[in-house]
Amino acid sequence: MERIGKHKAVTLTYRITDSEGRTVEQNDLPIGYVHGCDSGLFAKVEQTLDGCVSGDSAEVTLNPDDGFGARDQDLTFTDDLDNVPEQFRRIGAEVEMVNDRNEPRTFHVTEIADGRLTVDGNHPLAGQTVVFHVQVHEVRDATPEEIAAGRF
Secondary structure, three states, X not given: OOEOOOOEEEEEEEEEEOOOOOEEEEEEEEEEEEOOOOOOOOHHHXXXXXXXXXXXXXXXXXXXXXXXXXXXXXXXXXXXXXXXOHHHOOOOOEEEEEOOOXXXXXXXXXXXXXXXXXXXXXOOOOOOOEEEEEEEEEEEEOOHHHHHHOEO
């Protein structure tokens, strides 16, 4: 059986729970990444999976520094509802904005009250300690193209 290590293609499913054990995100369709490459998987999750085989499961606790980062109050903005286009006047609406360095960021409408609307550019899990529950489905050698991309 192949073990997870550098340049192995890994498929997995996961569930993320918050500090109270509530599921806040779940992916039941296997996703793929290449271990040891810049895949975008949290480093602590990848380190925990090192050496696992197909069928293994793991739990990894991520504090804000290891996971979704600290909340940044500078990424929360409130404006008069009259200044906001109609299509964004609902909780959960996504608004993409670009900063002065031309870097895009997605903001979510988090509150509408008293004629004002608030958007937040933080990840919804920023500032929280979460637990990743991971199930490994397949481990195999990655192709050169997969290694270059870090995922498949």
